[in-house]
Amino acid sequence: MIPEELRRPRAAPETEKRQFEDEALETLWEFQEQGRQATLEQLQSELQLQSEVKDGPSVLAMQTDGLVTISDGKVDFTEAGRLRARDITRRHRLAERLFADILALPEYEVDACRFEHAISPEVEEAICTFLGHPPTCPHNRPIPRGKCCRLYARKVTPLVASLADSQVGEEFKVVFLRTPMIDRLAGIGLVAGAEVRLIQKKPSYVLKVDETTIAVDEEVAKGIFVKKI
Amino acid sequence: MPGRTGTSGKGGVSARDGARDGGTQAKGPLKRIVLIGNPNVGKSVIFGFLTGRYVTVSNYPGTTVEVSSGNMSLGARRYIVVDTPGVNNLLPMSEDERVTRDILLSDRPELVVQVGDMKNLKRTLSITIQLAEMGLPVVLDLNMEDEAMDSGIRVDKQALAGMLGVPVLGTVAPERRGLKELTAAISAGGSVPRALSVNYRAAEEYIEKIASFIPRTHISGRSIALMVLAGDKSLAGWLKANLEEGAIEAIEAVRDECALKLATPPEAAGEGGYHKIGQYISEARLRKVSEITAAVLRKVPHKENRLVSILGKSMIHPLWGFPFLLMVLFGLYEFVGVLGAGTFVDFLERVIFGRYLNPMFIKVFGFVPVPFIRDMFVGRYGVITMALSYSIAIVLPITSTFFIAFSILEDSGYLPRLAIMTNRFFKMMGLSGKAVLPMVLGLGCGTMAVMTTRILESRRDRLIAIFLLSLAVPCSAQLGVILGMLSSLSMKAVSIWLLCVVGIMLVAGRLAASILPGERSDFFIEIPPLRKPAFQNVALKTANRVVWYLKEAVPLFILGTLVLFGLDKLNLLGLIERAASPVVVGVLGLPRGTAEAFIVGFLRRDYGAAGLFAMHRAGLLTDVQSLVSIVTITLFVPCLASFFIIIKEKGMGIAVAMMAIITPAAIIVGGILNWALRYFRVSV
Numbered sequence: 001m002i003p004e005e006l007r008r009p010r011a012a013p014e015t016e017k018r019q020f021e022d023e024a025l026e027t028l029w030e031f032q033e034q035g036r037q038a039t040l041e042q043l044q045s046e047l048q049l050q051s052e053v054k055d056g057p058s059v060l061a062m063q064t065d066g067l068v069t070i071s072d073g074k075v076d077f078t079e080a081g082r083l084r085a086r087d088i089t090r091r092h093r094l095a096e097r098l099f100a101d102i103l104a105l106p107e108y109e110v111d112a113c114r115f116e117h118a119i120s121p122e123v124e125e126a127i128c129t130f131l132g133h134p135p136t137c138p139h140n141r142p143i144p145r146g147k148c149c150r151l152y153a154r155k156v157t158p159l160v161a162s163l164a165d166s167q168v169g170e171e172f173k174v175v176f177l178r179t180p181m182i183d184r185l186a187g188i189g190l191v192a193g194a195e196v197r198l199i200q201k202k203p204s205y206v207l208k209v210d211e212t213t214i215a216v217d218e219e220v221a222k223g224i225f226v227k228k229i
Numbered sequence: 230m231p232g233r234t235g236t237s238g239k240g241g242v243s244a245r246d247g248a249r250d251g252g253t254q255a256k257g258p259l260k261r262i263v264l265i266g267n268p269n270v271g272k273s274v275i276f277g278f279l280t281g282r283y284v285t286v287s288n289y290p291g292t293t294v295e296v297s298s299g300n301m302s303l304g305a306r307r308y309i310v311v312d313t314p315g316v317n318n319l320l321p322m323s324e325d326e327r328v329t330r331d332i333l334l335s336d337r338p339e340l341v342v343q344v345g346d347m348k349n350l351k352r353t354l355s356i357t358i359q360l361a362e363m364g365l366p367v368v369l370d371l372n373m374e375d376e377a378m379d380s381g382i383r384v385d386k387q388a389l390a391g392m393l394g395v396p397v398l399g400t401v402a403p404e405r406r407g408l409k410e411l412t413a414a415i416s417a418g419g420s421v422p423r424a425l426s427v428n429y430r431a432a433e434e435y436i437e438k439i440a441s442f443i444p445r446t447h448i449s450g451r452s453i454a455l456m457v458l459a460g461d462k463s464l465a466g467w468l469k470a471n472l473e474e475g476a477i478e479a480i481e482a483v484r485d486e487c488a489l490k491l492a493t494p495p496e497a498a499g500e501g502g503y504h505k506i507g508q509y510i511s512e513a514r515l516r517k518v519s520e521i522t523a524a525v526l527r528k529v530p531h532k533e534n535r536l537v538s539i540l541g542k543s544m545i546h547p548l549w550g551f552p553f554l555l556m557v558l559f560g561l562y563e564f565v566g567v568l569g570a571g572t573f574v575d576f577l578e579r580v581i582f583g584r585y586l587n588p589m590f591i592k593v594f595g596f597v598p599v600p601f602i603r604d605m606f607v608g609r610y611g612v613i614t615m616a617l618s619y620s621i622a623i624v625l626p627i628t629s630t631f632f633i634a635f636s637i638l639e640d641s642g643y644l645p646r647l648a649i650m651t652n653r654f655f656k657m658m659g660l661s662g663k664a665v666l667p668m669v670l671g672l673g674c675g676t677m678a679v680m681t682t683r684i685l686e687s688r689r690d691r692l693i694a695i696f697l698l699s700l701a702v703p704c705s706a707q708l709g710v711i712l713g714m715l716s717s718l719s720m721k722a723v724s725i726w727l728l729c730v731v732g733i734m735l736v737a738g739r740l741a742a743s744i745l746p747g748e749r750s751d752f753f754i755e756i757p758p759l760r761k762p763a764f765q766n767v768a769l770k771t772a773n774r775v776v777w778y779l780k781e782a783v784p785l786f787i788l789g790t791l792v793l794f795g796l797d798k799l800n801l802l803g804l805i806e807r808a809a810s811p812v813v814v815g816v817l818g819l820p821r822g823t824a825e826a827f828i829v830g831f832l833r834r835d836y837g838a839a840g841l842f843a844m845h846r847a848g849l850l851t852d853v854q855s856l857v858s859i860v861t862i863t864l865f866v867p868c869l870a871s872f873f874i875i876i877k878e879k880g881m882g883i884a885v886a887m888m889a890i891i892t893p894a895a896i897i898v899g900g901i902l903n904w905a906l907r908y909f910r911v912s913v
Contacts, residue, residue: 177508179751180750180751181751181753182507182508183318183320183322183459183507183508183511184317184322184753185753186318186507186508186511187317187318187322188317188352188755189351189352189355189515191508191511191512191515192508192512193512193515194515200545200546200547202547203545203547203550203649203650203652203653204545204648204649204650204652204653204662204752206545206649206756210348210349210351210352211346211348211349211380211382212349212352212755213755213756213758214753214754214755214756215545215645215648215649215652215662215752215753215754215756216751216752216753216754217652217656217661217662217751217752219751219752220751220752220753
């Protein structure tokens with residue numbers, strides 16, 4: 001076991017401040033997303049729950065930096081603050097999608113929290129494109145749209161999607177599989193590179209591979225990632 | 230036509246017996262031929278042709294769960310032919326697949342006849358590759374040539390034979406087309422498809438390393454190395470028996486190394502890492518197979534059969550599928566419940582037995598001076614007046630009509646489609662839709678159905694399925710008798726019965742699922758093409774099942790009757806009835822005499838049901854009593870035969886535990902229903 005303090009070296013004050021701001025903005029974003037107004041106390045208590053920053057950067061300092069406004073004890077974004085909150089939320093939720101769906105990391109939430117601070121806009125865009133501009137995070141909360149999403153807005157079909165998110169009646173090429181049924185599927189010729197046709201989704205998923213028709217349930221279909229031909 | 234040596238009582242040799250056979254007979258003149266192939270490609274039809282033995286043939290994957298063997302002679306040579314459960318991969322995923330792989334490992338086949346579906350050349354060839362790796366001589370038979378033709382698929386058999394280096398034939402087994410050529414090819418002997426080797430690139434060095442540990446047998450070390458690498462856990466026993474000490478650890482180290490190399494990122498090695506090697510191997514095989522297929526298979530335009538495609542779509546349609554299912558059920562009810570249990574039973578029971586046979590026998594036995602003997606045959610609990618008239622006049626017509634209807638359903642390919650429709654329902658019971666197959670087969674015969682649970686992947690699923698089969702799935706004979714009784718009650722009674730049985734199934738399944746450890750395995754089932762049931766197979770299958778019923782059930786009916794007769798003569802029957810009356814009369818609210826039906830119900834549920842049926846027809850039961858009694862007998866203990874098969878499959882402990890749960894459960898449900906019907910003054 002690596003001791004906690006060695007694994008995560010204490011961040012430089014500059015980075016620490018930035019990370020605190022990110023967390024605060026993200027929390028405020030979530031408040032507003034749920035249609036709630038955040039009071040200063042609520043926000044502070046939420047933040048102390050999430051990260052153990054007690055002294056140092058604060059919400060009040062963020063007001064001075066022009067990220068948030070505080071009136072009557074209620075906190076709101078400034079225009080600049082809103083944009084940054086949107087960005088960081090987007091990065092966080094994209095990271096969750098990537099970790100949960102593609103890499104299947106069990107603790108994707110914790111990992112996503114660390115990852116969100118580290119990625120550049122280019123990486124963010126690449127991830128978004130790779131994931132096919134997903135509309136929601138694994139908790140089903142909306143991912144704020146980015147520039148790349150708007151460019152692809154007309155092409156709603158993602159590049160790589162699971163069969164569960166694909167259109168009935170279409171033909172696909174299998175990109176990769178992530179399901180315990182992987183060996184069974186291989187047995188009937190459904191491996192990466194195979195072509196598959198989605199016949200129906202309800203009451204069970206029915207797929208056709210060459211001349212073989214199989215039925216699977218949604219759990220399995222979710223683990224078959226395909227690209228439209 | 231090959232010469233046949235018939236079946237000579239060698240029927241139903243189990244896998245292990247078969248293997249032992251092979252050991253002793255390898256020196257003799259008998260040579261062993263094993264039929265191998267994907268599921269539902271027609272191995273059993275070909276087996277029937279080669280050996281003259283009938284084994285059940287249906288249109289769904291997993292019909293054959295037991296190994297059968299039979300004799301065949303070609304010219305002067307004699308062979309043992311072994312039919313095996315279908316496999317998609319010689320890396321077994323379920324018990325039935327494992328049986329097949331183990332036959333290849335331990336049976337030293339002289340020749341493997343691989344049967345494949347011509348439409349599915351890729352899947353066929355990925356098995357051929359594995360046979361090639363084992364170093365076994367193969368004759369490749371591409372069956373269902375007619376279906377391939379209809380779907381516009383043309384395979385150049387000569388070119389394929391050239392590429393593989395083995396004889397390749399095309400057949401249409403049910404019509405016996407091409408089978409003569411097949412027997413000719415068998416007697417000429419096959420050859421090892423050496424040309425069919427796959428380069429596993431990055432895995433090659435590990436394959437070689439592992440193969441160097443494997444002792445020389447008739448199966449190549451390379452193929453065993455590949456199985457080990459792909460993470461085949463079922464091989465552990467074989468390895469232990471055949472390897473020197475220390476070798477297993479060394480092999481595992483090589484496998485871990487390989488997992489580490491092929492898995493990216495390396496942390497993903499371990500459980501998932503082996504999956505990765507398995508995938509790597511499958512993908513390499515598929516590349517090879519695709520290469521060959523591209524060279525020998527071409528597609529030509531073809532016309533689709535409109536009717537078949539409309540039928541196929543509506544059977545599994547999210548909306549129309551359910552009315553379709555209702556139609557099928559209604560048809561079944563009309564055919565079995567009304568025609569079988571009504572018209573035919575009336576005729577046999579009232580006319581044949583009631584008017585002719587029983588009076589005749591009573592007259593004949595009237596000359597017997599010993600009243601004991603007279604009563605034994607034609608008395609109240611007489612072998613003729615009770616056992617035979619129940620088994621022949623009541624149950625036989627019902628079972629026969631059910632078997633006909635069921636064979637048609639089996640051969641059409643509807644049953645796996647039913648799994649698509651009912652997957653959700655089975656999910657609620659903690660089972661996957663694949664369990665539909667054994668459950669529906671349970672409507673035919675519980676004993677066969679318990680054996681079919683082998684197609685389920687996990688032990689947990691098999692246990693739940695067997696439990697539900699024993700508890701809530703009535704077998705054909707019982708179902709028919711119940712349908713017969715229900716047909717004279719109201720629609721309301723039918724619904725209450727159905728609700729009780731389905732409700733109990735749900736509750737019991739849920740409970741079992743939450744008690745038994747393990748996860749529900751995901752749903753995966755292959756859907757065969759729709760086919761028009763062939764009259765010949767339906768007739769043959771029905772006849773086989775009827776004969777089987779007569780052989781199995783009638784002796785038990787007679788035994789049960791003799792038990793009742795003996796109890797009656799010893800004045801014990803009254804005693805038992807009195808002892809049981811707190812339950813039968815008190816809890817269930819039934820006349821005391823129904824205890825008899827439950828006693829014989831321990832032998833066969835249908836016999837118990839037949840007893841109730843007779844009482845109902847004689848007007849001894851009110852409508853409420855009829856309903857309560859059939860719900861109870863439906864849930865009642867499984868028959869003796871399925872009890873034995875549960876012991877065989879799962880052991881004495883589990884069988885007894887199931888009985889101990891099921892008997893009180895049936896009585897409690899019956900009691901609650903009785904109470905509820907009376908309390909709420911429901912008239913049925």
